[in-house]
Amino acid sequence: MIDDLVLFQVVISSFLGGSILSLVSRNCGFARYVIYLPSMVGSVLAVFFSLHVMTGSPLSWTVPDVVPFFNLEILVDGVSAFFILVIGTVSFAISLYSIGYSKEYQDTKRISAFGFLFNIFIASMILVVSSNNGFFFLMFWELMSLTSFFLVIYNHEKEENIRSGMTYLVMTHLGTAFILASFLLGYIQTGSLSFDSLRASSQSFPFLVKSLMFVFAFLGFGTKAGIVPFHTWLPKAHPSAPSNVSALMSAVMIKMGIYGLVRTVFDLAGPGASPDYAWWGVLLIVAGSASALIGILYAVVERDIKRTLAYSSIENIGIILIGLGLSIVFASYHLVSLSAMALVASMLHTVNHSFFKGLLFMGAGSVVYSTHTRDMEKLGGLVKMMPWTTLLFLVGAVSISGLPPFNGFVSEWLVLQALISSSQIPSAILQISIAFASLPLALTIGLAAAAFVRLFAMTFLSKARGKLAPGIGEVPRTMIAGMAVLASACILFGLVPSLGISLSTTAFHLQYQPSSPFDAVALQNASGKNFAALSMPVVATIMACISLASFGFIRAMGGKTARTPSGTWDCGFGNLNERMEYTAASLSQPIRAVFKPLFKAHNESDKEFHLQTNPYLVRSMRFSSSTRNIFEESLYNPVVSSTLLVLDKIRKIQTGKVNSYLLYIMVTIILLLLFVRMSHA
Amino acid sequence: MLSISDIALGTVQVLVLMALSPLLTGIMRKTKARTQKRVGAGILQPYYDIEKLLRKDEVVSDQASWIFRVSPWVNFVAIVTAAFFIPVFLANSPFGLIGDLLLVVGLFSLARFFTMLAGLDVSSTFGGLGSSREMMISALLEPAVFLAIFVVAITYGGTSLSTIVESASNSAVLPHPQLIFAAIAMFVVMLGETGRLPFGNHETHLELTMVHEAMALEYSGKSLALMEWSQSIKQILLFALIANIFVPWGMASSASPYSIGIGMATFVIKVAALAVGVAFLESSVAKWRLFRLPDLVAIAIASSMIGLAFYYL
Numbered sequence: 006m007i008d009d010l011v012l013f014q015v016v017i018s019s020f021l022g023g024s025i026l027s028l029v030s031r032n033c034g035f036a037r038y039v040i041y042l043p044s045m046v047g048s049v050l051a052v053f054f055s056l057h058v059m060t061g062s063p064l065s066w067t068v069p070d071v072v073p074f075f076n077l078e079i080l081v082d083g084v085s086a087f088f089i090l091v092i093g094t095v096s097f098a099i100s101l102y103s104i105g106y107s108k109e110y111q112d113t114k115r116i117s118a119f120g121f122l123f124n125i126f127i128a129s130m131i132l133v134v135s136s137n138n139g140f141f142f143l144m145f146w147e148l149m150s151l152t153s154f155f156l157v158i159y160n161h162e163k164e165e166n167i168r169s170g171m172t173y174l175v176m177t178h179l180g181t182a183f184i185l186a187s188f189l190l191g192y193i194q195t196g197s198l199s200f201d202s203l204r205a206s207s208q209s210f211p212f213l214v215k216s217l218m219f220v221f222a223f224l225g226f227g228t229k230a231g232i233v234p235f236h237t238w239l240p241k242a243h244p245s246a247p248s249n250v251s252a253l254m255s256a257v258m259i260k261m262g263i264y265g266l267v268r269t270v271f272d273l274a275g276p277g278a279s280p281d282y283a284w285w286g287v288l289l290i291v292a293g294s295a296s297a298l299i300g301i302l303y304a305v306v307e308r309d310i311k312r313t314l315a316y317s318s319i320e321n322i323g324i325i326l327i328g329l330g331l332s333i334v335f336a337s338y339h340l341v342s343l344s345a346m347a348l349v350a351s352m353l354h355t356v357n358h359s360f361f362k363g364l365l366f367m368g369a370g371s372v373v374y375s376t377h378t379r380d381m382e383k384l385g386g387l388v389k390m391m392p393w394t395t396l397l398f399l400v401g402a403v404s405i406s407g408l409p410p411f412n413g414f415v416s417e418w419l420v421l422q423a424l425i426s427s428s429q430i431p432s433a434i435l436q437i438s439i440a441f442a443s444l445p446l447a448l449t450i451g452l453a454a455a456a457f458v459r460l461f462a463m464t465f466l467s468k469a470r471g472k473l474a475p476g477i478g479e480v481p482r483t484m485i486a487g488m489a490v491l492a493s494a495c496i497l498f499g500l501v502p503s504l505g506i507s508l509s510t511t512a513f514h515l516q517y518q519p520s521s522p523f524d525a526v527a528l529q530n531a532s533g534k535n536f537a538a539l540s541m542p543v544v545a546t547i548m549a550c551i552s553l554a555s556f557g558f559i560r561a562m563g564g565k566t567a568r569t570p571s572g573t574w575d576c577g578f579g580n581l582n583e584r585m586e587y588t589a590a591s592l593s594q595p596i597r598a599v600f601k602p603l604f605k606a607h608n609e610s611d612k613e614f615h616l617q618t619n620p621y622l623v624r625s626m627r628f629s630s631s632t633r634n635i636f637e638e639s640l641y642n643p644v645v646s647s648t649l650l651v652l653d654k655i656r657k658i659q660t661g662k663v664n665s666y667l668l669y670i671m672v673t674i675i676l677l678l679l680f681v682r683m684s685h686a
Numbered sequence: 687m688l689s690i691s692d693i694a695l696g697t698v699q700v701l702v703l704m705a706l707s708p709l710l711t712g713i714m715r716k717t718k719a720r721t722q723k724r725v726g727a728g729i730l731q732p733y734y735d736i737e738k739l740l741r742k743d744e745v746v747s748d749q750a751s752w753i754f755r756v757s758p759w760v761n762f763v764a765i766v767t768a769a770f771f772i773p774v775f776l777a778n779s780p781f782g783l784i785g786d787l788l789l790v791v792g793l794f795s796l797a798r799f800f801t802m803l804a805g806l807d808v809s810s811t812f813g814g815l816g817s818s819r820e821m822m823i824s825a826l827l828e829p830a831v832f833l834a835i836f837v838v839a840i841t842y843g844g845t846s847l848s849t850i851v852e853s854a855s856n857s858a859v860l861p862h863p864q865l866i867f868a869a870i871a872m873f874v875v876m877l878g879e880t881g882r883l884p885f886g887n888h889e890t891h892l893e894l895t896m897v898h899e900a901m902a903l904e905y906s907g908k909s910l911a912l913m914e915w916s917q918s919i920k921q922i923l924l925f926a927l928i929a930n931i932f933v934p935w936g937m938a939s940s941a942s943p944y945s946i947g948i949g950m951a952t953f954v955i956k957v958a959a960l961a962v963g964v965a966f967l968e969s970s971v972a973k974w975r976l977f978r979l980p981d982l983v984a985i986a987i988a989s990s991m992i993g994l995a996f997y998y999l
Contacts, residue, residue, distance in 0.1 A: 388751040388807075399753075408796040409789060418788055421832070428840040433998050440836060440994050444829045444987065451828025454799055455821035462806035462817070466753060536844035537786045543688070544767065544785055551766045552759065555912075563740040563908055573747040573810045574904060587806065587814025595822035599980050 009064040012054045013081065013135070019047035020128035027120030037107045040120030044100040044127060051093030051131060055086040059511050065137070072140070078199060080137035084272070087512035088134040088264050091356055094494065095256045095363045096127045102367050102487025103249045105480060109374055110247070119159055123250070126152040130257060134264050139188035139198035143181065146261075150177045153258060156250040157242045169241035176238040180228030187221035187269065190214055203273045212281060215274045219285055222269040223292075230262030230322045233296040234636055240303070243315035244379060248370025251311060255318045256363035260355055263325055270333060271348075282337040283435065289330030294445040297323025299636075301449050302600055305456045305593050306632050308381050310369045313460050314362065317405065320449055321358040324420055325351050327446060331423045334430065334439070343426050345515040350419030352509040357412040357498060361404040364491040368398035371480040371488070372464060376473055381463040381589040383471030390477045395465045397488040402461045404495040406454040410545045412498035412505070417450060422537055452596070459592050468583040500545050590630060597632065604632040688780070695941060696780035700769045703926065706954070707918035708732035710925070710961050717965035718889075732918065736911050744907035747808040757804035758905065758912035761797045765916045765923070768793040772923050773851045773930045775949030777937040782848025787835050790847075790927075794879065794920065798824055801913075805901030815893065816900025819976060823885060823897065826983045827878045830871055833990035837868040838931060840997055854934035867993030869932045874986035876924040880917070882964060884974035884982065895973050922957065929956040 023043030030039040058064055063082040071077040081089070103123070107116050129149040136142040154177070158170035188198060194210055195202045207215070224235070231239040239259070243251040270285065300319030307313040328351025335344035371394045372387065373379055388395045404411035424446065427439040463470075479485070498505045509515075575581040597606055611627040614620060658669075712729035719726025746754070768790045770781045802820055805813035839845045841862050842853040878885045886897035893900075902913045930937065936952030938945035974982065 388753065403796075403799065406795070406799060407792065408799055409792045414792050418792070421788055422845070425836055425839045425845065428998075436998050437995060440833075440998075441991065443832060443836060444991075447829035447832035448825065450832075451825035454795055455825045458799060458802045458806070458817065458821060462803055466751065466803065466807045467809035468749065536849070537788070537839075537846045538783045539786060539789060540784045544789065547770055547784075548763050548767050551763045555759075555762060555766070559740060559908055559912070562737075563742070563911075566908055567743040569743065569745045570748045571745045573749050573808045574812070575810075581809075583809065585811055586809050587811065587818060592806075592814060592818045592821065595818055595976060596825065598977060599822060599826070 009054065009058060009061070009081070010066055012050065012057065013064060013066070013079070016047050016050045016054055016131065017128055019043050019050065020124045020131075023047065024121045024124035024128075027117050027124065030117055030120075036116055036120070037104050037111070040107070040116065040123065041100040041104045044124050045097055047124075047127070048093045048097035048100060051089050052097070055081075055089040055093060058086040059083055059090075059508075075140045075198070076138065077141055078137040078201070079135050080200070081135050083512040083514060084264075084267060085134045087352065087508065088260065089131055090508070091260060091359045092127065092130050092134070092257050095359050095491070096253065098363060098487045098490035099249050099252050099256075099367065100487075101490065102252075102370070102484050105483035105487075106247075106249050106370060106374060108481065114159075119156070119247075122152045122156050123253075126156060126250075126253065130261060133261055137200045139192070139200065139203075142200075143185060143188070146181060146184070149258065149261065150174075150181065153246075153250070153254055157246040157254075159247055159250070160245070163245075166245040169238075169245040173238040173242040176228055176235065180225045180235070183221045183225030183228070184265065185225075187218045187225060190218045190221065191273065200268075200273060207274050210274070216285070218274045219270065220288075222266060222274070223288065226262040226265035226269070227292065228262070229265070230259050230326075231296070231319045232292050232322060232326065233299045233319065234640055236296065236300070236319045237634075237637060237641060239319060240307075240312045240315040243318070243366075244309055244311040248311070248366055248373060251315075252363045252366035252370065255315065255366055256359040259318060259322060260359060263322070263329075263355055266329065270329070278336060278339055280337050280432070283334050283432075286330040286333030286335075286337065287435070287438075289326045289333065290439065290442055291330075293323040293326030293328075293330055294442050295323070296320065296326065297449040298445040298452075299603075301452045301456055302596075302603060303634070305452055305459065305596050306590075306604060308589050309379050310372060310381055310384075310460065310464060311366070311379050313381075313456065314365050314369060317453065317456065318358075318362055320453060321354065321362070321405070323449070324417065324446065325354050325358070327351075327442075328354060328420050328423060331420075331427065331439070334427075334435065335423075338430050338432070340429060343423065343429060345510075345513075346419065346426070347423040348513060349506055349509045349515065350416055350423050352512070353419060353502075353505045354413075354416035356505055356508070357404070357416045357495070360491050360494045360498065361401045361413060364397065364401040364488055364495065365405065367484070367488045367491070368394055368401060371484055374480055374484070375477045378471075378473075380471070381460065383469065383473065384464045385467050385469040385583070385586075386465075386473075387477070388465045391465075391479050393479055393485045394488070397485070397492045398465065399461060400492040400495055402457040404499065406457045407450050408454070410499050410541050410548065412495050412502070415499060415502040415505070415539070415541065418539060420446070426536075455593075455596065459589060463589045463592070467586055470583055470586060470588055500541055502539075502541050603635065605635060605638075607631050607633065688784075691941070692780035695776060696770055699772075699774040699776065699780075700766065702774060702950075703769050703772065703922055704766065704915075704919055706957075707922040708736060708915070710922050710957065711918045713958060714961050714965040714968075717962050718969055721966060721969040732914075736915050739906075739911035739914070740908055742907040744905075744909060746906075747810070747904050749809045750807055750904070753800075754804050754807040754904070755909070757800040757807075758909040758916075760800040762912045762916040764793045764797040764800075765920050769919060769923055771847055772926050773847055773937065774926060775938050775946060775953045776941070777848075777852050777855045777934075777939045777949075779848040779851065782846055786845040787839070787847055787850070788845055790923075791831055791835070795824070797916065797920070801898070801901050804904075808904045810904060812893070812896070812900045812903045816897055816903070819886075819897045820901065822976075823878055823979060823983075826980055827875055830878075830983050830986040830990065831875050833987055833994070834868045834871040834875060837864050837871075837990055837993040837997065840994075841865060841868075851930055851934055851937065854931060855937050855939070862997070864993035864996040865932060867989045867996065869928070871986040871990040871993075872928050872932070874982060874989075876928060877964075878979075878983070879924055880921045883968045884971050885979060887973055925957045925960050926953070929953070929960055 027040040030036045058081050066079040068077040110116050129145050132145040133149055136145055154170055154174050157173055158166055160166050191203045192198055195206050228235040243255055297320045300316050304313045304316035328347050332344045332347035335347055404413045407413040407417040424443045430436055597604055608630045612623050613625045615622040615624045711732045716726045716729045771785045771790050773779050802817040805817040842850040881898040887895040891899055905913050933956055938949035
């Protein structure tokens with residue numbers, strides 16, 4: 006039998022080894038392999054390790070006094086193992102992808118520094134979910150934030166990237182401050198930052214302290230996860246980062262926020278099973294619904310591919326939060342099995358989102374790799390030039406839109422079932438408000454399909470709307486292989502959903518287990534009747550049978566088909582060109598018109614006439630339309646400008662004269678002496 | 687899990703739906719023609735159309751990619767798969783343990799997703815126009831569908847269609863006032879999903895009114911047959927859903943030939959009556975402006991919300 010601890014150390018050291026090797030390798034020809042092979046090995050081992058822990062017993066490891074007063078405490082239980090599994094799978098695919106992707110930077114930049122940060126980044130995420138001590142948790146959390154910050158500004162030649170990197174840095178540290186506050190509250194109660202002592206005594210904390218801990222954790226981890234209104238860093242940082250980094254950040258790093266919330270809520274500050282705690286769940290449901298709807302609304306109108314994907318991450322984090330919130334509400338009313346179902350829904354969506362968002366960001370990276378643009382309005386027609394990327398991107402787009410038989414459908418199905426089950430909560434107000442909360446979620450699911458039809462069609466179908474560089478071709482094989490790994494995970498988790506479900510139930514030690522992987526996911530209502538059931542393997546079989554049967558039927562009825570190519574129907578105009586196609590902006594115009602107040606769309610048109618007196622004969626016309634981000638305009642800008650104003654006032658005490666600084670020191674000493682004197686008396 | 691007789695009965699129900707769907711389209715066209723003082727084509731015309739198109743070769747745009755060629759198949763397969771879960775004449779749906787109402791909605795979305803892609807694939811302005819409108823309408827319909835399902839699910843204890851239909855057909859009269867509101871919502875959803883007036887008009891190929899037709903404009907031959915047929919099947923599925931959830935009586939509770947016969951007959955009568963009703967409605971309303979449609983969807987949503995409040999209070 007392999008020792009879990011050794012395996013864990015090997016995982017971490019292969020990433021560390023990778024980072025050191027990449028520094029040593031410099032920019033030699035095979036540097037790409039030196040950087041990413043260790044991280045691939047580490048990822049595979051991490052997956053193996055997490056499965057081993059999940060099926061066996063938790064790994065606990067303490068190194069006393071690594072830093073004075075603080076023991077390095079590592080605890081890998083089912084929940085940690087679950088997240089390590091996600092990190093491992095996704096980073097394996099992304100490392101594989103990066104071997105090819107780094108070619109783009111090989112000649113112009115130092116990829117060794119990149120490889121160093123990349124390896125440390127993955128290792129720090131594994132360490133975050135494994136630490137069992139507040140101090141080391143925050144250390145690794147910071148390490149994760151800083152490495153990802155440097156990766157975001159890797160293309161620092163562009164002013165814009167530095168700016169979005171700074172936004173990310175500031176936001177993520179605000180978040181860390183809240184997490185620290187939450188841990189310090191626990192420290193005041195227990196006198197220790199160890200999670201074990203929190204766990205042991207959190208049941209006896211006063212209600213107010215627990216609630217404060219929860220609120221701080223929600224704010225802190227929520228910032229990392231990208232909950233509205235703390236999401237503004239996300240649509241800036243993701244497009245700026247190189248695509249393999251955006252894939253890692255969106256697929257895995259924002260899930261660390263979810264991990265932190267789960268850990269705090271269900272483990273450390275454990276809510277009691279009393280309706281007093283229901284508002285925790287309600288807060289998460291409200292925040293989740295808002296994030297989901299606002300995220301996807303901005304995704305529908307965005308023209309930057311990677312920013313669309315970033316907004317859609319906000320949406321999916323919202324769906325995950327709705328599941329978590331429902332789980333807390335159910336738990337507070339002793340509805341144990343419903344609580345478990347909602348938690349499984351939420352965790353399953355976490356895994357699924359990691360898979361398809363990683364895939365989609367890699368796909369976007371491939372598009373940028375070949376075409377050097379992220380602007381949908383210029384793209385189009387890639388289906389003929391990049392067939393594999395198109396196919397794999399389509400798998401991701403269909404999965405994220407929640408369409409059967411792919412994985413997104415199953416987790417969204419479970420979240421919707423959890424929402425419907427809210428009818429069992431014995432409180433009319435909660436019943437009605439949760440039922441109404443399903444409205445934004447349903448709208449989100451509808452809009453998500455629209456957003457991804459638009460993203461896919463504008464990027465890959467039809468003819469290019471702008472001038473693309475000649476000679477665009479398929480990306481290197483390693484990139485395709487990386488995407489294919491996650492695409493097959495999407496298909497597998499869609500066709501056999503019990504895989505993902507039993508992973509989550511094992512991780513959280515929940516009772517429910519499907520007896521065979523091909524069983525239906527069956528839910529029962531109070532009277533024991535079948536509430537709902539879903540068996541994706543059978544659905545897929547039915548689909549396959551129908552395809553065969555209908556193909557046969559039509560072949561028998563109509564015989565072989567001859568296809569005559571011809572021009573697209575142009576009403577006899579005869580000169581159809583790409584300027585007459587629908588653009589990304591015009592495609593989403595109806596949706597933009599319906600949700601006008603949110604976008605504050607600003608249209609400008611400029612006409613020139615043949616004759617000033619005749620407004621019917623237009624010589625030329627320009628039209629521009631822009632949407633604005635109301636969060637930045639009405640929430641962030643006032644805060645930022647008032648903070649600057651206050652700081653400006655404070656600056657006046659910085660006179661630059663030595664005498665005044667001496668005065669400050671003296672005043673401080675006198676005040677401190679007074680304070681000591683008073684507190685003694 | 688599925689017995690041979692289950693599979694056989696379920697498949698028979700699907701074949702019945704597939705076979706009857708063009709007839710339903712024919713009846714609706716005939717009714718509309720008559721209300722407009724026209725003679726109209728015979729009610730069997732849709733069969734002749736499909737049969738003719740199936741024998742034709744295809745003209746395909748030189749811009750089209752494989753997405754365009756695959757879409758009619760995905761469309762057809764998704765909708766026929768959905769048919770397996772729809773109750774037709776049996777109260778206890780044979781495939782009730784495989785999928786539920788949400789799966790049916792999901793399969794419809796899958797079909798729609800590929801139809802929209804096909805519309806955008808051929809770089810035709812018509813396709814873009816249809817897809818753009820469909821994007822808005824379908825996104826707005828989603829909450830209306832889900833809330834209506836929500837009301838039905840909490841009333842009958844589940845989204846599983848056999849649970850719903852069994853509990854519904856066992857009740858003597860429609861016992862729950864909230865179902866009336868859900869029925870209103872479902873009716874609006876049905877009009878939107880099938881592109882009936884006031885959402886869209888099947889009869890014309892005018893830029894002003896086209897939604898579904900615009901996306902399918904480039905299709906010909908067998909692909910067009912698949913698109914048209916799946917549209918008819920989708921229509922009969924939605925009619926069957928409304929008829930059997932809200933007017934559930936007369937369905938066969940056992941597999942005896944007698945009760946199946948009764949079930950068949952009542953099913954045909956219910957669906958035909960609904961079709962004639964919708965055709966009359968179509969003759970009496972005009973196409974609404976695209977940006978007034980959100981109001982109609984809002985009515986459906988509000989109606990479901992009233993239903994929810996009725997249930998809980």
